[in-house]
Amino acid sequence: MRKRFIMFKQSIRIILVLIVSFIFTNSLYAKEKVRFGVFAYLGYEKTKEKYEPLVEYLNNFLTEEEVILEVLTQEEMDKRIDEKSLDIATTNPTHFLFIRTKYDLGGVVATLMESSSGHYLDRLGGVIITRADNILINELKDIKGKAVVAPSQKHMGGFRAQIYELYKAGIDVSDLKSVTEVQTHQNVVKYILDNKSEVGFIREGVLEQMAKDNLINLDDIKVINLKQYDNFPYMVSTKLYPEWPVFALNHVDKRIVRRFASALFSIEPDTIRSGIYGYSTGADYLDVEELSRQLRLPPFDVAPEFSLLDIWNKWNFLIIIAVIAFMVISILAAKLAIMLRDEKIEKSFRNSLLSGIGEGVVSINKDLQAEYVNNIAIELLGYDKNELLIENNKNILRLKNSMEAGKCPVLDTFNDHKTRSVNDFLVKKDGSLLPVNLTIAYMDSGGVVIIFRDISQAIEYEQTLKAQALELKELNENLEQKIIIEVEKNRKQNLIIEQQLRLSALGEIITNISHHWRQPLSAITTYLGTLQIKSELGTLEPADIEEAQQIIEVTTSLSKTIDDFRSLVSGNHEAEHFCIQNSFYKAYDILEPSLKENNIHIEVSGEGSKIFSKGFPNELTQVFLKILNNAQDILVLKDIHPRIVKVAFIEINEKIRITIHDNGGGISDDIIKNIFDPYFTTKHKSRGVGLGLYIAVKIMQDYFGGIILAKNEEMIIEHKEYLGAKFTIEFDKRA
Incomplete structure (x- = not known):
């Protein structure tokens, strides 16, 4: 039994070795x-x-x-x-x-x-085809305005090579009526034979292969711009380009x-x-690159950055030549202008020159007969050409002002040979008057040439300028008076605003005094009533009289309240070193009764590290009062619960930032940009005139050089999100 187990164990080892060898061999020879x-x-x-x-x-x-x-x-x-x-x-x-x-x-x-x-072709080209019976398309220029069909606009031999040939012939893709893409070259041929399009773009060899496969008859197709190349067996319409890389x-x-x-x-x-x-081996693709550049195909569809320095570096020689040529031409042109004005011009040259001038021209000989009149003069005078050439010059050019003065500038030039420039009214054939400027010059032949132009528009423009100058003069004369009036209006407006600022501040002070005095006065009233009852009942004791000391303490606190409010209103207009948090708590103390009455909780952070600055503590307290009052009003108005106002004091890089954030639902987006404007309010008129935040901003600007910003921001209270207005006060710390 043991021997059989040993043999089984050895068999297992041999099988494992064979498996590992097979895996290793496969991995070794895997492709x-x-x-x-x-x-x-x-x-x-x-x-x-x-x-x-x-x-x-x-x-x-x-x-x-x-x-x-x-x-x-x-x-x-x-x-x-x-x-x-x-x-x-x-x-x-x-x-x-x-x-x-x-x-x-x-x-x-x-x-x-x-x-x-049996031969090889390492070049490709494009073929431009149409139906053989299409007599309207025979050359590249005939393709302009025609409908084209192609496999796609990305095919080299099926579109781009042909478009480059058209480009060199002055025809752009935009000049074609349309371009239809049909995926394959064979579909293009079918479109042309089925008369679905006028012109087709295909690659070389497609026609021959389709004819060989008995799919088409070459006699039904006409190749446009047919070219012949040595050792190239196919019909082609374009330059040959290297085959696919x-x-x-x-x-x-x-x-x-x-x-x-x-x-x-x-x-x-x-x-x-x-x-x-x-x-x-790899071919040279420079011809393909040139095609792509000219047609602005990717990657050349974006023009490279090109500076004036690039232009100078590439064309500096031609630029210098062009500048010199321009200078020479300018000098010559100036000299020619002087020569044309001063030199005596021969009759034949004069007539050819004056015929194309853009002004009226009349040439009068020494016998006072008109011998040349250009078309502009005919149009301005109202005569026909024959009438002008036979009339005496006195009838041709009748000048109203000159005739009334008994003068004739034309005859004067005949007599003294001097060139004259005159503004006058020309009497036309129909008797109407035309304002003109005339230049009269003597000629060597003994005659004169008269050049005149219509100056109606110039006169109208001059009259317009005079009217505008008069208006400007009147405006300047009245401007000083208008400025005085506007300054006085602004002064009165500022006085009204300042008065309303004082009344607004006084109203808030009175409101807060009423809150502060309500509880002490109630206590005094209660205590005095008790004393009166005890006195009437005969139970008044000496101890009751001693408790009157409480009334004295209460009245003292009321007096202190008056002093605090008077200090706040009058203010100390000398800058002093003070604690920022103390100014806030002064405002808080004033509002505390109404805040408690309305169940509004103030949470202050950053009070562990006192922040000091030089400035005006009472004015800053007023800013806190304005913003806290606004927060209180909105929380009560919207009946928000809980009612929280979070205040934070931060000192960053010599700047002091104070944020006051309530959970009152925020400020509407369409009015948030206006909340600091004077007289802007969303409250009932009994609740204010819209000057609170305006006052706060003005105080920060005038006394601290600071700013107040407002935005809406979420607040988390007991794991619940509330939207509220967040005011940020920021100003520089001063030592």
Whole structure:
């Protein structure tokens, strides 16, 4: 029995050793997975069908790697590259440029060579097609304004190459009537033959392959902008560009990339029977980059930053030449203007020049006959050309002011040969008057040239300026009086506000005095009533008289209250060193009776460390009174329970900050910005005139150089949230 157990134990050990050896061997010889992404330019199924033989070949060739085919859209490929869940990929050249700019790549591994009748093609191009019976489209320029169909706008051979040809011909994408995307090149051809679109964009070789498969008749198709290239068997309308690149991501082991490239370069012709002839070393994609730049395709769809310094660095020589040329032209233009004004101009040159001038021109010879009149003069004078050329100049140019003065500036120039400039009213053929400026110059031929222009608008503008100047003068004359009136109005308004401020403060003081005196007066009344009853009953004792001392103490406290309030109202207008918390407790003492009566609890934090500053303690007490009164009013009005006001004293970086936070429901958003304005109140007029917070802000500005801010903020009381108004008083600490 023992011997059998030992044999069983040895068998178990042998089985375990075999299992471990099997696992180790499998892990030792397991192939590393290489994820190979391919752009689905033919659609998922067609692209997969084309590239599956290539992947099968790679897996047979590679001994240490297993290639996994991933057929993806461009968006999916971008995402997978971003996630680093692809190792090697192939796509069209323009998409490759975008990926190269955005992501870290290991470089181009190889360039595709397509198979064509036993030959290879390492270049691709685009074809522009229309129906053979379409007589309206024969050249690139005919495509402008037409409807276009393409596999997609991301296809290199199916859209971008054609658009670049149109761009070079002066046609932009925006010049097309529409662009319809139909996913595949075969669908594009079908759209054209079915007359669903006017122009189609496809890749080279598609027409020939469809004809070979008896899917179309090439006689039904017309190729626009047909080009011929040596050793290129397909019809094409565009420049040829490098075929698809195969590229590796930077995270892939360089040894895997080399073995993958070696496998691609080792493909023999006709090994892959899906249109792939083989792969060559990486091509030059500069032509594709130039296309992408011109069409502003990603990654060149965003213009680079370009400064004036960049312009100078690139074009400094041309800029200098242009500046010099501009200066020379300016000098020459100035000299020419002087020459045209001063020189005697020959008749033939004068007529050709004056015919195009933008003003009325009349040339009169020495016999006082008009020999040249331009179209502007004809229009302004109201004559026709024949009438002007035969009329005596006195009838042609009748100047109202000159005639009334018995003068003629034209004859004066004939006599003294001097150039004149005159403003006058020209009498037109219909007798109406036209304000003009005339320049009259003598010519070597013995005649004069008269240039005149309509100055109606200038006169109207001048009159407008005069009217405005008069208004401005009147405004300046009245401005001082208006300022005096406004200053007096503001002074009176300020006096009214100050009076109302004093009345408001006095009203609050009287209210608080009434609260303070109510209980002591009640005590005095009660005690005196007791004494009167005892006196009438004859039970008055000496001890009762001694208790009158209590009345004295009460009246003394009332007197002290009057002194406190008088001190608060009159104030000490000399700055003094005082404790901030003491000013608050002075306000609290004044309001304590009404606070207790209304069950309002004040919670103070930060009182352990006293804060001192130089300033005006009574004025600060008034600020506390205004804010606490507001909190009390809102808590009572809204019947909030419990009624809490939290006060905090904080000293930060030589600044003093005091917060007063109630749980009264907060301030409405539409009025919170107005609460510090004078006369702004939401209370009944019997409760105030809206000056409390305005006074508080004014005190902080005038006496402390400080500010008061208000906002709504949550408060936690017994694990429950309450919304309330939080006032923050802040000012600089002064030594």
